[in-house]
Amino acid sequence: MAIDAPATPIDVASIKKDFPILAVEVHGKRLVYLDSAASSQKPTAVLDAMDRYYETTHANVHRGVYTIAEEATRLYEDARKAMARFIGAGSPSEVVFTKNVTEAINLVARSWGGANLHAGDVVVLTEMEHHANLVPWLQLKAERGIELRYLPVGEDGLLDLSDLDRTLAGAKLVAFTAMSNVLGTLTPVRRIADAAHAAGALVLVDGAQYTPATATDVSELGVDFYGVTGHKMLGPTGIGVLWARAELLDAMPPFLGGGEMIRDVRLDGFTTNDVPWKFEAGTPPIAEAVGLEAAVRYLETLGMDAVRAHERHLTAYAIDTLTARYGDDLRVHGPLDADQRGGVLSFAYKDIHPHDLSQVLDESAVCVRAGHHCAKPLMRRLGVGATARASFSIYNDEADVDVLADALADADRLFG
Amino acid sequence: MPGLEDLYREIILDHYRNPRNRGELPVPPAHAETGFNPLCGDEITVYVQVDGDTVTDLRLTGQGCSISQSSASMMSTAVKGRSLEEARAVIRTFKAMMSVHEARLDGDDGGPVEPEVALGDLEALQGVVKFPVRIKCATLSWNTLTQALDSIAAPAS
Incomplete structure (x- = not known):
């Protein structure tokens, strides 16, 4: 899959400043919030x-x-x-x-x-x-x-x-x-x-x-x-x-x-x-x-077309980065083509339970959702009990995805 | 702030990687009970064989995270071969250890609870109370076993 040049008008560095919670540190680390599909963060304007x-x-x-x-x-x-x-x-x-x-x-x-x-x-x-x-x-x-x-x-x-x-x-x-x-x-x-x-x-x-x-x-x-x-x-x-x-x-x-x-x-x-x-x-x-x-x-x-372009780019970047780095150890659920999906990425990593994965990622201040996402019939259809899910919004950038990719390696330390 | 080493103790990871007493028992004579954790979708089925006053066998199936699976595995070794009364005492003691956090939320400090029985390896799960969301993972199999024992004690008419 080709990754578009990030030529979108969304300026994440500037947007991040509009969201006070993104300045919060967890375990002494910068908060990497990847759970906007559950609930997004709020800008100062709101x-x-x-x-x-x-x-x-x-x-x-x-x-x-x-x-x-x-x-x-x-x-x-x-x-x-x-x-x-x-x-x-x-x-x-x-x-x-x-x-x-x-x-x-x-x-x-x-x-x-x-x-x-x-x-x-x-x-x-x-x-x-x-x-x-x-x-x-x-x-x-x-x-x-x-x-x-x-x-x-x-x-x-x-x-x-x-x-x-x-x-x-x-x-x-x-x-x-x-x-x-x-x-x-x-x-x-x-x-x-x-x-x-x-x-x-x-x-x-x-x-x-x-x-x-x-x-x-x-x-x-x-x-x-x-x-x-x-x-x-x-x-x-x-x-x-x-x-x-x-x-x-x-x-x-x-x-x-x-x-x-x-x-x-x-x-x-x-x-x-x-x-x-x-x-x-x-x-x-x-x-x-x-x-x-x-x-x-x-x-x-911001313009909703720009929002979509940004999240499409970030989703493609995440799929490429995670699959390139972890190969068969990481399986993305759902379509791999970013044109067919929004910025919600459920995945399985090795056979580590999503709960444990999410717990380990929290050590790196990475917030992902682990569970059945209120869609138990779909979980049964996928043949899994739960998934880990990273989801993106306008305040996420490639650096956030890179932190997620690095943090996954930590899970090997305990469960590999 | 609690670290991962408080949660993922070596004995816990050992029971997760090498779960004891996996499998099913024929029902009847054994009794089976399935429990769900609605938070994460974990489910576990506990098969209990009670002969007279003794829990002669206990097997487990299901899926879940390292905490729920290791807790179930350790529970099976702690309860198997015990009398019903002893099994209940182990359950009470374990649940008391897990409810420390909830007691504090109620404003009831209560002081240390005198353990009824020695929990042995199960004490490794004490670190879970520092991660309140995970307490339900640890107690899933125990609540399911309690339901199974209650059903055996008072069979549905």
Whole structure:
């Protein structure tokens, strides 16, 4: 595989200065954070925006008529506009704030699924889904007897679509990830979405890994529901987004009940608020929305095409460096072509258990994830109990990959 | 800050590389119990043969990290051939050693726990408590054995 010249406009040395945590030392060594697929770090711009909000503007939203309450409401709704712009939504009213993608998918399963899925109805998933896109559907299978079908994962770590049309036949919903959190695989969203629509099914896409890594346009992707998690895209924890086409949201019953989501409540009933507030019961994560908007602006300034180019280059560099150095002792799970994957790299090193590997890497202040990555069916498909996973973001560079490569040699000392 | 040598003691690595009592036992007469560590996906199956009051045989299958596998291996040698009462005492003593950290989190310093039995090689696993995330690795086989012994004591009707 050829490695591109690092002619991307991403200036990692400058970006690293924007992330205070990267100045932290662990065991007296520079922190090498390679777990952004689990949760990314936050730039000062995000942290400052949240502090400034709490220090100058905090009040509950959509309630008070006083100045700072109006300002808090404006900031919260501005964040919705920013997220709508960031993912190509037609209107901010199609953007529902949730806790994360997990809650976004549960919202669709409970609300849309509750109203539209009955015994025998078919939902199509894939073998590479995160538990967040498996368990809500397994719950509906247990509760009301829906049928689940799975698009298989091939030996190359790509979805096997050879039987796509037959799998989709009669389905009501196809729900899948745009980028595997284990294999890094980028899935052919548009192709599957078009086939699903031709079969009369709606399409839900888990964008937890995709949107932080790639320019996202939900209308170009051709999907009906799309979930994003803020804390994986430089934003704070506790906020994410469900995007859905307006007519779908309008027709869906509310998910959680409480304040904010109602128009009127009497002792014998209630009427619901307009979308998107119909789905936002209770006081929302306001400061988190403010932080998320700051994250969006930070990424927009860099440009998502530049972000993708950087992570593509770094992924290719990592695959080349690790395989050149360790040969058959190191096995990368998933596609080896960086064009087919994002910056998420699961690997096996000799027969050292990922837990032990991660423990040894920590001695070099290298943070990688070890485990099943909330994708146990995929682990079984790969024939492993767990993997070690390094994942990259804009603040990682080739030097970080080199530290990882060096640190792997230390594992031989104990386990070789 | 604890170092790797606190965790990966030589006796631990020996049991990891050369696990004792690997394999299965016919069920019945043996009893089998499978335990999972939801954190990392490790799973272990403990086969226990109890005759009268004695744990006459104990075998292990499954996969996991060096800590979970060596802990299971050492457990098998510590428990095999013991009376049920002695086996329970070994489990209690080991779990007490592993719960030092959790006790501190509860604000209960408690002072040193008087060990009921000598743990021998198992004391090498004491270093695990300095790595709280790994305690569940070390206790996986022990919790599974406890479940197996409970099932034997009170068979499902």
